[in-house]
Amino acid sequence: MQVVSLDLTNFRNYQTLHLDPGPGLNVFVGENAQGKSNLLESLYILATTKSTRASRDAELIRQGTGLCRLQAQVNRTTDLDVKMELAISLVEKKQARVNGVKHTRMSEVIGKVNAVLFDLGDLEIVRGEPSNRRRFLDLEISQTSPRYVHALAAYRKTLEQRNHLLRDIRDRRAGPHGGETVGVWDVQLATHGAALMDGRRAFIDRLGQLASETHKAISDCRDELVITYQPSFAIDAIGDVEEIKREFLTRIDQVHHEERARGTTLIGPQRDDVQMLVNGADSRLFGSQGQQRTIAVALKFAERQLIEELIGEPPLLLLDDVLSDLDDLRRGHLFEFIGKAGSQTFLSCVSVRSFPPDILERASVWRVSKGLVTRQPE
Amino acid sequence: MSTHYAKPLARLVGEFEKLPGIGPKSAQRLAFHVLRIPEDEAHALAAAIVDVRTTIKYCRVCGNFTDQDTCFICTDPRRDQSLMCIVAEARDLIAMEKTNEFRGVYHVLQGVISPMEGVGPDRLRIAELQDRLSGGIVREVILATNPTVEGDTTAMYLARNIIKPLDPSIKITRIAHGMPAGGDLDYADQATLISALEWRRELT
Numbered sequence: 001m002q003v004v005s006l007d008l009t010n011f012r013n014y015q016t017l018h019l020d021p022g023p024g025l026n027v028f029v030g031e032n033a034q035g036k037s038n039l040l041e042s043l044y045i046l047a048t049t050k051s052t053r054a055s056r057d058a059e060l061i062r063q064g065t066g067l068c069r070l071q072a073q074v075n076r077t078t079d080l081d082v083k084m085e086l087a088i089s090l091v092e093k094k095q096a097r098v099n100g101v102k103h104t105r106m107s108e109v110i111g112k113v114n115a116v117l118f119d120l121g122d123l124e125i126v127r128g129e130p131s132n133r134r135r136f137l138d139l140e141i142s143q144t145s146p147r148y149v150h151a152l153a154a155y156r157k158t159l160e161q162r163n164h165l166l167r168d169i170r171d172r173r174a175g176p177h178g179g180e181t182v183g184v185w186d187v188q189l190a191t192h193g194a195a196l197m198d199g200r201r202a203f204i205d206r207l208g209q210l211a212s213e214t215h216k217a218i219s220d221c222r223d224e225l226v227i228t229y230q231p232s233f234a235i236d237a238i239g240d241v242e243e244i245k246r247e248f249l250t251r252i253d254q255v256h257h258e259e260r261a262r263g264t265t266l267i268g269p270q271r272d273d274v275q276m277l278v279n280g281a282d283s284r285l286f287g288s289q290g291q292q293r294t295i296a297v298a299l300k301f302a303e304r305q306l307i308e309e310l311i312g313e314p315p316l317l318l319l320d321d322v323l324s325d326l327d328d329l330r331r332g333h334l335f336e337f338i339g340k341a342g343s344q345t346f347l348s349c350v351s352v353r354s355f356p357p358d359i360l361e362r363a364s365v366w367r368v369s370k371g372l373v374t375r376q377p378e
Numbered sequence: 379m380s381t382h383y384a385k386p387l388a389r390l391v392g393e394f395e396k397l398p399g400i401g402p403k404s405a406q407r408l409a410f411h412v413l414r415i416p417e418d419e420a421h422a423l424a425a426a427i428v429d430v431r432t433t434i435k436y437c438r439v440c441g442n443f444t445d446q447d448t449c450f451i452c453t454d455p456r457r458d459q460s461l462m463c464i465v466a467e468a469r470d471l472i473a474m475e476k477t478n479e480f481r482g483v484y485h486v487l488q489g490v491i492s493p494m495e496g497v498g499p500d501r502l503r504i505a506e507l508q509d510r511l512s513g514g515i516v517r518e519v520i521l522a523t524n525p526t527v528e529g530d531t532t533a534m535y536l537a538r539n540i541i542k543p544l545d546p547s548i549k550i551t552r553i554a555h556g557m558p559a560g561g562d563l564d565y566a567d568q569a570t571l572i573s574a575l576e577w578r579r580e581l582t
């Protein structure tokens with residue numbers, strides 16, 4: 001898909017912006033705090049209705065104003081072209097229009113435009129706590145599997161209720177028959193938990209393989225990345241969801257006394273992790289900054305590939321500050337990869353000095369300065 | 379806000395605001411409505427509220443609301459006493475009754491198991507249920523709690539821990555959930571579709 005025009009009004013540091021991006025690689029270059037990340041963010045919001053950086057929508061509205069508008073014309077090959085409009089206001093509910101049709105339920109407009117974003121926060125997937133990796137899994141799998149969304153909501157609710165009950169049992173507040181109900185919560189936990197584990201296992205299998213290939217290419221065949229699912233208890237690599245559920249119930253039985261003594265659930269997807277080994281070493285602990293960034297980038301390219309397979313056309317690729325920490329060799333391979341991927345790409349950086357000349361030749365280069373964007377050379 | 383109103387009016391607005399689903403704006407509209415209607419209508423409304431609280435109680439047998447000792451369903455001789463539908467709340471019973479389809483009797487639990495809200499089995503009308511089932515008259519129990527995590531858990535608890543141990547010959551069924559009748563696949567939300575798929579049955 002192709003963004004052929006982007007219009008912003010009172011979004012972050014943009015008073016008004018009109019942009020006609022080029023079809024392939026678009027490079028946004030500028031000093032710090034000029035609006036490069038903001039611009040990429042606006043495209044991500046048009047695709048997902050949400051920002052990854054802002055904790056509240058109000059942060060997106062230009063200070064001193066009360067309403068911001070984002071609008072993009074996106075041409076697609078496998079579906080109708082989309083004119084996507086979003087209005088975010090301090091007082092009213094967020095509103096979207098898709099080809100002029102009004103929506104206030106955001107779930108109805110997600111997926112009309114597809115985008116994959118790499119930003120600084122994604123490094124936490126590699127180097128952060130396990131919760132970062134679980135959030136990444138949930139977010140990615142949810143995008144393509146309604147069943148997973150359903151299981152996730154049911155699992156969280158069940159876990160909350162079960163933890164509450166275990167705490168009551170520990171503190172002897174569970175009532176005369178409270179303890180008897182744990183077994184029923186166990187079944188619920190295992191049912192929804194097995195669905196999550198099954199989804200995560202399949203996703204990591206596929207994503208890991210793709211990421212590994214990308215990673216190998218970007219690192220000039222020097223680094224071998226192996227991504228594996230690390231559930232809170234071992235499961236058969238090929239067993240079906242029913243088998244996982246049975247194993248779940250067996251395991252939860254084994255921690256019966258400990259759970260009641262500690263007052264919390266001790267196994268399940270809330271304790272899952274993903275291991276990323278580079279040449280056999282845990283990259284979370286031993287990876288260099290460049291190596292960690294390479295992994296995060298490889299994950300995003302793998303995600304891009306998965307989405308393309310699913311929707312039948314390349315999604316937008318938004319790469320914020322992707323080049324820092326990478327040496328020239330890795331940068332070169334990354335540019336090759338961007339070219340091969342075939343996604344319309346929006347890349348931000350502080351300088352184009354180290355860019356390969358042939359890449360610059362074919363790219364659309366834009367200078368971003370104080371919320372103004374101008375085509376280079378002017 | 380109450381400073382904008384005369385005291386008695388502020389009091390009424392405040393009372394309306396406590397009602398479920400009523401915000402400050404609706405509360406104000408309702409209170410002004412009460413002031414506009416004829417005085418005897420307003421008295422009738424107040425009397426109805428007092429009356430319902432003094433006369434309505436729970437049916438001794440099933441837990442439904444009634445102004446008698448036993449509700450009109452439990453005393454109806456045409457009802458099939460061997461078929462029992464278990465619901466969480468009296469309002470679910472009323473929803474079921476509106477269909478005019480179900481000819482059995484009910485049992486109202488008056489809640490669902492929810493540790494977060496401090497509701498365990500001892501807070502539900504389970505002892506009464508055990509009494510009714512031990513008579514040997516009920517042959518089938520339909521578990522009609524909502525398809526939520528708590529509703530499912532409650533249904534499973536009743537089936538495994540209460541009904542089966544008491545009388546394994548009682549048939550236990552769970553209401554199906556999925557597509558609304560006359561519903562359009564295109565418009566159903568995904569959770570509904572998933573459960574419709576899960577609860578599919580063979581066409582013969």
Ligand SMILES: Nc1ncnc2c1ncn2[C@@H]1O[C@H](COP(=O)(O)OP(=O)(O)OP(=O)(O)O)[C@@H](O)[C@H]1O
Nearest residue numbers: 012013032033034035036037038059060061062063
């Ligand atoms: N709601 C807002 N209203 C006005 N200005 C805002 C708003 N939100 C962010 N800004 C400003 O936008 C500016 C540019 O932010 P942005 O993150 O896009 O910079 P950048 O060009 O990506 O810089 P860097 O190279 O440091 O990453 C910041 O100075 C910030 O203060």
Ligand SMILES: [Mg+2]
Nearest residue numbers: 036037038321
């Ligand atoms: Mg930035």
Ligand SMILES: [Zn+2]
Nearest residue numbers: 437440449452
């Ligand atoms: Zn009754």
